[in-house]
Amino acid sequence: MSDTAKPHDLLGQIPASKGPAPVHLWNPPFCGDIDMRIARDGTWYYLGTPIGRKPMVKLFSSIIRRDGEDYFLVTPVEKVGIKVDDAPFVAVTLEVEGEGEQQVLRFTTQVDEVVEAGPEHPLRFEFDPVTEEPRPYLNVRGNLDALIHRNVFYQLVELALAAQHPDEQALGVWSQGRYFSIGACAAAF
Known part of the structure; x- marks a missing residue:
């Protein structure tokens, strides 16, 4: 072109x-x-x-x-x-259904694509090495991610539970039977 x-x-x-x-x-x-x-x-x-x-x-x-x-x-x-600049999508809303291991986290992107976090659409949490600012992502499809909007990230932190492993001092969330660790830094929020 x-x-x-x-x-x-x-x-x-x-x-x-x-x-x-x-x-x-x-x-x-x-x-x-x-x-x-x-x-x-x-x-x-x-x-x-x-x-x-x-x-x-x-x-x-x-x-x-x-x-x-x-x-x-x-x-x-x-x-x-x-x-x-970062990711092609932004997760702008979060709907929560159920609780604990049965919980389902349903995100909607800025282009109205609805994605449920789980084994096929994992969450991942990175932290800027300089500012330590969280950079949470949701896999939307293939190798395309959505950056999770700050307000939605704070909703996730409110839902967070302590890690299931005694050696790990971190928080995380469940969706579709899978536990996603937010990380030790999230405890500060």
Whole structure:
């Protein structure tokens, strides 16, 4: 795709379907990078301007793929590089069903994708080595993650239980029968 190509050029190449496209099955030629970026807060930008049409953002989010550390929008006929500041999705709400080991944590992303944490969609918690600020993530699909919004992270900390191992002084949460350790730093919250 040339620098003069527009995002709507990609739209015409996306097969109509509900949910994410099977981008993992497509192997089109790389057509270059476009000036599209997903900010840390989940806002999509084109040529430095926020994309204000949520249906368009949702459509683009259905064709994103990560290969190694690089992100691409992929259609059956072309693949273009985009920039992602942190993660392509942001988990903006949390619904809790049940409690203890039977608890289910259901997240909704900024593009209205609903994901239940569990064995297929694990949670992971990283901490900035300099600031020690938590960076919690949820696997959305494949190797694409959602950064968990700060307010949602605080909800998780409120739900946290002590680790099941006596050697581990950490907190964590249950979802779909799996325990996800938040880490010892979370005890300070």
